[in-house]
Amino acid sequence: MSNTVQIVHLLIRDNRLSQKQIAAKTGRSIASVQRVMKRLSEQGKLVREGGECFEHWEVK
Known part of the structure; x- marks a missing residue:
């Protein structure tokens, strides 16, 4: 599963996750998560x- 798909799935399940939490859950670096989210x-x-x-993330 790609970084993008993993991040989107996490945010659909819990849209209040921080970038640090997403990085921990995916095993990716914070910089990688920041690039994908940007x-x-x-x-x-x-x-x-x-x-x-x-604050929360809204996936469109």
Whole structure:
């Protein structure tokens, strides 16, 4: 399974995961997770929603 697919599946199950938590769950580096999430955000497929207390990721 690709990094992108793993990350998207994790965020669908729990959209409040941090990049650090995603890295730990996938066995990837934080930098790798950041690159994938940045690319998804630039493509409009991933959006950070909410304020400081209720931030979460929205998978489009």
